[in-house]
Amino acid sequence: MTEAPVSVPPIEGHCDDRFAAVREAFERNFLEYDEVGAAVSVTIEGEPVVDLWAGHLDAARTVVWPRDSLSAVWSVGKAVTSMAVLRLVDEGRVDLDAPVARYWPEFAQAGKETLPVEYILSHRAGLIAVGRDLPAGVNLTSWETMTEALAEQEPWWTPGEGHGYHVNTLGFLLGEIVRRVDGRRLRDFVREEFCEPLGIEFPIGTTEADDVRTAEWINYEPSPDDPPRRPWLEVDKATATGLALARLQAYGNPPALPDSGTNSRLFRGAEYPSTNPHSNARSIARLFGALATDGEVGGVRILSPAIIDRANTIESDGEDLLLGRPTRFGLGFQLTLPEIRPFGTNPRAFGHYGNGAVLGFADPDARLGFGYVCNRAGRSWRDPRNNALIDAVYGVLAAS
Numbered sequence: 001m002t003e004a005p006v007s008v009p010p011i012e013g014h015c016d017d018r019f020a021a022v023r024e025a026f027e028r029n030f031l032e033y034d035e036v037g038a039a040v041s042v043t044i045e046g047e048p049v050v051d052l053w054a055g056h057l058d059a060a061r062t063v064v065w066p067r068d069s070l071s072a073v074w075s076v077g078k079a080v081t082s083m084a085v086l087r088l089v090d091e092g093r094v095d096l097d098a099p100v101a102r103y104w105p106e107f108a109q110a111g112k113e114t115l116p117v118e119y120i121l122s123h124r125a126g127l128i129a130v131g132r133d134l135p136a137g138v139n140l141t142s143w144e145t146m147t148e149a150l151a152e153q154e155p156w157w158t159p160g161e162g163h164g165y166h167v168n169t170l171g172f173l174l175g176e177i178v179r180r181v182d183g184r185r186l187r188d189f190v191r192e193e194f195c196e197p198l199g200i201e202f203p204i205g206t207t208e209a210d211d212v213r214t215a216e217w218i219n220y221e222p223s224p225d226d227p228p229r230r231p232w233l234e235v236d237k238a239t240a241t242g243l244a245l246a247r248l249q250a251y252g253n254p255p256a257l258p259d260s261g262t263n264s265r266l267f268r269g270a271e272y273p274s275t276n277p278h279s280n281a282r283s284i285a286r287l288f289g290a291l292a293t294d295g296e297v298g299g300v301r302i303l304s305p306a307i308i309d310r311a312n313t314i315e316s317d318g319e320d321l322l323l324g325r326p327t328r329f330g331l332g333f334q335l336t337l338p339e340i341r342p343f344g345t346n347p348r349a350f351g352h353y354g355n356g357a358v359l360g361f362a363d364p365d366a367r368l369g370f371g372y373v374c375n376r377a378g379r380s381w382r383d384p385r386n387n388a389l390i391d392a393v394y395g396v397l398a399a400s
Helices: 017-032 076-090 117-121 143-152 170-182 186-198 208-213 242-252 265-269 281-292 305-311 384-399
Strands: 012-015 037-044 047-055 316-319 326-329 350-353 359-363 368-374
Touching: 012 017, 017 037, 017 047, 017 384, 037 281, 037 384, 047 281, 076 117, 076 170, 076 186, 076 281, 076 305, 076 350, 076 359, 117 170, 143 170, 170 186, 186 281, 208 265, 281 359, 281 368, 368 384
Parallel strands: none
Antiparallel strands: 012 047, 037 047, 037 368, 316 326, 350 359, 359 368
C-alpha cells in the first residue's frame, strides 16, 4: 500500500516579508520532522515580525491549533521564575550576596546558613534533589512539603564548588524566596508583575477552563538505536550513593501519582514552576524581547539594564554535575554555548530551553526576542525543528 503524502497544515498568523525564510522553515518542520502542532514568534525592537501557528492540539490531529493556544513550556519556567527574583533584586528587596536564610530562616539547616541567593540562581547550591524519600505526588500537591524538605536538605556538594542543573527544585527554591519577601505566591507574582502588564500568558498552573485550548503533550519515542538519554537513571538505587543517588532522586523523588502525567488536570493545575508552566510562542517572544531591549517594551519595565547584564554574565561553566555534559549559566538563564547549544550567532544571547525543543531567548545585540513551542517532544535542548527556525532568523539578519 502506498503511504499518503505528508501535507503541511494551513499556516496561520503573520510574517513580515523580510522573514519569509522563517515561514518556509516552519512549513518544512511539518514536512520533514513530523511536527504535530507548533508556533513560532520573533520580535525585533519589541515589535512582532513573525507570529505563526499551525497544526493540531492533539496526537490524533483532530483539534486545530488555535491562536490562543497554551502548551507545556517546561523549563522555560526556570527563567521566568528567576526573573521574579531578579525583579526583587532590582527593587532592593533581595541581595544576591545575602544568605538565603535572611529571607527564609528555616533554610539555615544542614550547613546552609551562609549559602547566598546567587548560588541558587546559578545552579551552584548543590540542592538538585531531596535525599529522603517523599510521598508520591507532593511536587504537584504540596508546596509546603517540598520547600520544607529542601530547607532540611544538606547540599550534595560544597555550594559554589561546581554546578549542576536544579532540574525540578529550582522553582521551589526561588519561588519560596519570592513568597517570603513579597508575600505573594510565585504564580500570582508572575501574573501580576509580568503577564498582565505585557498582555501575555504564562500561567504556573492552568485552570480547567483552559483545557480546551491546551495542547496535548506527545512524549518522545526513541528508536531502538538511540543511546539512553539519561544513562544515570539506569543505576540501581539500592547501591547508589553521593551524586549517583542525587541524580536518581532528582528525577524520581517524589514518585508520580497515578494519572498525574503531563496531560492530567493535576499536572496542568499545579504550582510547579521549574517544570509545568504553560504559555505560547507569542508570549515568550514578547517577554524575552523585553529583556533584549534593555528590559522594557511598550512602556512596561520588566528588569533594569544593569540586572540584565549581571544575569547575562557567566556564573557557572563546564561539566554539569547532574547532566554530565557542558552547561553554562548566568543568573537563572542558560547562556549561549557556541558549537554546542547556541542561541543564534551573537555572543550575548541568553534564554532557556524547555523539554523536547521548546525555547525562548533574548538577543540584546539584535534586539530580538524568540519563542517556539510544540506539542511533540523531541531532543532535549537542541532539536532540528528549533535549529531550523533559529538558522532562518539569523540568515535573514545576516543578509540585511
